Amino acid sequence: MDSVLEACVFATVFCGFLGIILKKNLMMKIIAMDVMSTGVIACYVLVAARGGWFTPIASGRGEPVAYADPVPQAVILTAIVIGFSIQALMLVGTMKLARDTPTLEIDEIERNNTP
Amino acid sequence: MSPITIGWITLPFFLGFSIYLLPRLARHLALGMALLSGGYGFYCLLDPATVTLQLLGNFGVTLMIDSLSGFFILTNAVVTAAVILYCWPTDKSAFFFTQVVILHGSVNSAFICADFISLYVALEVISIATFLLIAYSRADRAIWVGLRYLFISNTAMLFYLIGAVLVYQSNHSFAFAGLGRAPTEAIALIVLGLLTKGGIFVSGLWLPLTHAEAETPVSALLSGVVIKAGVFPLVRCALLVEDLAPVVTVFGAGAALLGVGYALVETDTKRLLASSTLSQMGFLLVAPAAAGTYALTHGLAKAALFLIAGNLPSRSFQSLRQNPMGRSLWIAMAIAALSIAGMPLFAGFGAKALTLKGLVGWRAIALNGAAVGTAILMSKFLFLPSSSWPDKGDSLPSPRARPAELWTALGLLLSGLVVANGTSLDSYTGANLVKALGTLGLGGLIYYFTLQTVTLRIPRGAETLEHLIGAMSLMLAALFWMVLT
Numbered sequence: 355m356d357s358v359l360e361a362c363v364f365a366t367v368f369c370g371f372l373g374i375i376l377k378k379n380l381m382m383k384i385i386a387m388d389v390m391s392t393g394v395i396a397c398y399v400l401v402a403a404r405g406g407w408f409t410p411i412a413s414g415r416g417e418p419v420a421y422a423d424p425v426p427q428a429v430i431l432t433a434i435v436i437g438f439s440i441q442a443l444m445l446v447g448t449m450k451l452a453r454d455t456p457t458l459e460i461d462e463i464e465r466n467n468t469p
Numbered sequence: 470m471s472p473i474t475i476g477w478i479t480l481p482f483f484l485g486f487s488i489y490l491l492p493r494l495a496r497h498l499a500l501g502m503a504l505l506s507g508g509y510g511f512y513c514l515l516d517p518a519t520v521t522l523q524l525l526g527n528f529g530v531t532l533m534i535d536s537l538s539g540f541f542i543l544t545n546a547v548v549t550a551a552v553i554l555y556c557w558p559t560d561k562s563a564f565f566f567t568q569v570v571i572l573h574g575s576v577n578s579a580f581i582c583a584d585f586i587s588l589y590v591a592l593e594v595i596s597i598a599t600f601l602l603i604a605y606s607r608a609d610r611a612i613w614v615g616l617r618y619l620f621i622s623n624t625a626m627l628f629y630l631i632g633a634v635l636v637y638q639s640n641h642s643f644a645f646a647g648l649g650r651a652p653t654e655a656i657a658l659i660v661l662g663l664l665t666k667g668g669i670f671v672s673g674l675w676l677p678l679t680h681a682e683a684e685t686p687v688s689a690l691l692s693g694v695v696i697k698a699g700v701f702p703l704v705r706c707a708l709l710v711e712d713l714a715p716v717v718t719v720f721g722a723g724a725a726l727l728g729v730g731y732a733l734v735e736t737d738t739k740r741l742l743a744s745s746t747l748s749q750m751g752f753l754l755v756a757p758a759a760a761g762t763y764a765l766t767h768g769l770a771k772a773a774l775f776l777i778a779g780n781l782p783s784r785s786f787q788s789l790r791q792n793p794m795g796r797s798l799w800i801a802m803a804i805a806a807l808s809i810a811g812m813p814l815f816a817g818f819g820a821k822a823l824t825l826k827g828l829v830g831w832r833a834i835a836l837n838g839a840a841v842g843t844a845i846l847m848s849k850f851l852f853l854p855s856s857s858w859p860d861k862g863d864s865l866p867s868p869r870a871r872p873a874e875l876w877t878a879l880g881l882l883l884s885g886l887v888v889a890n891g892t893s894l895d896s897y898t899g900a901n902l903v904k905a906l907g908t909l910g911l912g913g914l915i916y917y918f919t920l921q922t923v924t925l926r927i928p929r930g931a932e933t934l935e936h937l938i939g940a941m942s943l944m945l946a947a948l949f950w951m952v953l954t
Contacts, residue, residue, distance in 0.1 A: 432590060443597065447616040450612050451612060464933055469682065
């Protein structure tokens with residue numbers, strides 16, 4: 355089961371990466387990057403769940419349970435926030451570019467803006 | 470030491486936002502921060518002990534400060550101070566200075582952190598602040614150049630994150646030292662992220678356009694220090710983990726040659742300087758033990774050259790050859806260019822001697838070749854004509870020139886170069902002197918007799934966004950192969 359999940363996670367990362375290369379539209383490239391980062395986040399969640407699935411909150415009673423590792427979860431929370439803000443910045447930049455290049459075709463943007 | 474360090478590393482972020490609330494004090498606060506970092510950097514250099522801090526327990530933030538960090542912090546401080554002085558009288562808004570201070574702080578944190586997640590956060594904050602600085606003018610081209618930079622660095626950092634979690638999985642810690650015990654794919658992914666961020670070899674081909682199209686002070690900042698935030702962790706890891714050193718030095722040597730080759734065909738001053746940064750980062754990486762001095766001398770000289778290039782009447786070498794520049798500007802340019810080329814009496818000599826000293830075999834041949842190449846590149850600047858009475862009408866630039874501030878900034882950077890030379894007096898041996906002068910002379914002669922008349926062109930197809938991203942997959946495959954064997 356574990357390896358199937360791992361394969362799915364890496365397939366997501368790979369699909370996202372291919373999307374970044376193959377999609378011609380800047381908007382689609384940004385969405386593909388989001389897919390890739392979803393894969394990376396899933397990777398962290400998977401690693402955190404290696405030892406168990408329970409929420410790592412000490413209840414103070416009852417027998418110890420196999421709880422998930424809180425460290426990768428905490429770390430990926432930071433990475434999600436950073437990824438989100440970068441995504442927002444890129445979308446604002448794209449909005450500005452869309453005024454002169456409404457189709458957002460990457461070739462056209464590059465032709466217009468490279469010296 | 471530890472309260473001082475924590476206070477110093479958090480201060481720029483508080484100051485950055487205070488500047489936004491107190492726009493009148495923007496310039497003073499920003500300059501104060503840079504000077505404070507300069508003091509801290511000196512302190513690190515004078516105190517040779519390595520300080521390791523573990524904050525917030527075992528899984529928290531790890532910091533490591535030694536004289537290597539000290540050199541990088543000092544570079545950051547001097548270049549930032551010079552850029553702030555350069556921008557002092559301009560109508561740049563408080564927003565600009567906020568970003569400069571936040572960038573300064575995040576680059577400093579990249580120079581002292583010793584775990585992969587703190588490094589990730591620092592590098593991402595650097596990306597955001599850099600994007601905002603590049604796109605400051607809000608012209609379409611600036612936005613595109615910034616967007617391209619953000620896109621490439623974010624994709625690289627996604628690979629890096631996967632590598633970081635694999636390191637955690639095998640060590641239950643994100644510390645740099647765990648890289649040695651991590652699986653090969655973790656090493657390949659992390660090194661790919663850092664190579665892209667630090668502009669090394671093929672992964673660094675995004676750099677010439679980004680650094681050349683940014684505004685003059687921003688280019689100086691980017692080429693002077695920001696790029697080193699990606700190289701520093703590689704140097705640090707190569708020193709901590711023995712297996713990594715051969716991989717990293719191969720890329721260093723490749724980058725030194727590729728950068729020189731790329732820069733030789735440039736006809737534009739700023740693009741040439743940016744491509745030369747590509748090769749200088751290779752020099753930095755090829756001898757991790759000497760990286761500190763090299764980073765300092767390169768940072769100061771390159772920032773000075775960018776500030777001068779921004780104040781020349783034209784960016785094209787062709788037209789600069791026809792319009793002589795002022796004599797004093799030429800002398801300042803010559804000092805910076807000679808230092809990069811490794812001329813004795815300037816700090817670049819000691820740094821280059823130290824870098825080339827420990828090399829053996831093909832790496833020594835490659836790097837000496839790259840050193841001759843650098844001398845040829847700098848001859849392009851040295852052979853530009855100058856006149857003592859520049860014709861105010863058309864040869865002196867432009868609305869951009871603000872002589873007093875340009876000279877304050879240049880004075881700071883160039884005096885840094887001469888002072889830093891004083892620390893490397895033991896490099897002044899006969900063999901080193903002969904070698905440095907020979908390299909310079911050979912470079913100058915090659916330029917004078919052949920390249921001055923020949924113009925080559927290479928296609929820039931590799932610099933499109935899709936090819937840059939695609940090159941990451943090739944680099945990843947190459948890294949896998951290198952780490953496995």
